[in-house]
Amino acid sequence: MSLQKAVEASERRDAIVDAVISQKGGVGKSTITVNLAAVLGENTRPNNEGEDAPVVAAGIDPQGSMEKWADRVAEDKLPFDYLSAKGNNDLIPELKKDPLVRRIVVDCPGFMDVDHASVRSKDPLGHGAAADALRALLAVTDRAIVPINPEWLSFDPTEYTIERILKPRGIPFLVVINRWDPRDGEDDLEKVKEWVDKRGYPRAPQPIRKYKIHTNAAEKGLVVTQYQPSGTALRAKEDFYKLALAVDSVSI
Numbered sequence: 001m002s003l004q005k006a007v008e009a010s011e012r013r014d015a016i017v018d019a020v021i022s023q024k025g026g027v028g029k030s031t032i033t034v035n036l037a038a039v040l041g042e043n044t045r046p047n048n049e050g051e052d053a054p055v056v057a058a059g060i061d062p063q064g065s066m067e068k069w070a071d072r073v074a075e076d077k078l079p080f081d082y083l084s085a086k087g088n089n090d091l092i093p094e095l096k097k098d099p100l101v102r103r104i105v106v107d108c109p110g111f112m113d114v115d116h117a118s119v120r121s122k123d124p125l126g127h128g129a130a131a132d133a134l135r136a137l138l139a140v141t142d143r144a145i146v147p148i149n150p151e152w153l154s155f156d157p158t159e160y161t162i163e164r165i166l167k168p169r170g171i172p173f174l175v176v177i178n179r180w181d182p183r184d185g186e187d188d189l190e191k192v193k194e195w196v197d198k199r200g201y202p203r204a205p206q207p208i209r210k211y212k213i214h215t216n217a218a219e220k221g222l223v224v225t226q227y228q229p230s231g232t233a234l235r236a237k238e239d240f241y242k243l244a245l246a247v248d249s250v251s252i
Ligand SMILES: Nc1ncnc2c1ncn2[C@@H]1O[C@H](COP(=O)(O)OP(=O)(O)OP(=O)(O)O)[C@@H](O)[C@H]1O
Pocket: 024, 025, 026, 027, 028, 029, 030, 031, 032, 065, 109, 110, 111, 178, 179, 180, 208, 209, 210, 211, 212, 213, 214, 215, 216, 218
């Protein structure tokens, strides 16, 4: 962050908005949103003594997937607040100005209806409720987190998200490899790392490993900070702590 920006931010005390975004469905946007919010929630001090953890996980999916997740959650046990901004495009810009909020992690819709045929200089987000929600979000986004899986099918949508949606808006971003299965060996991991690095995209140094515990937890409405102690739980948590550090090392 430049000195001027840092001074402005401390004067305004605006919350930092991190958007978890990819044009590809199922890469782990929702998983990353809630678990990153959990780790941040446990490690972010409120602006004022005695207040709750000032971290919010928000969903802008017009289909309200954050609500579906929230149905399964023991709300009072979460180290963050969550909300669905479904249909209200002013909610996140307003929340950013809320003096009690420090961080907002936003889960973007699973399906981004982009116009591949649009010329490069044009916004490919198209029309519709999801596109409008995304545009409103991106206008106040400080940083983007772009999940990629170690499968070539997720490579092109990653590039499209970065080149056509983030770069034209000047939004700093971090690519994070998600759902790497250590049992598959290092080959797939090296391939995706090489692909990301060749394009000069900033990348989280450590991938988020694929653990069944994450998939099961999603069903039960649990986040990584609530996992029952075990070796796997420790490694699963470690991945998200490292992600939080990597995210915060990207200047905004
Ligand atoms: N690191 C991981 N380890 C194991 N399972 C994972 C991991 N990341 C995501 N998953 C599982 O993969 C599936 C897709 O993940 P998730 O729902 O987070 O993706 P998404 O990008 O939000 O999908 P959509 O585009 O449909 O909104 C879920 O079943 C989730 O539990």
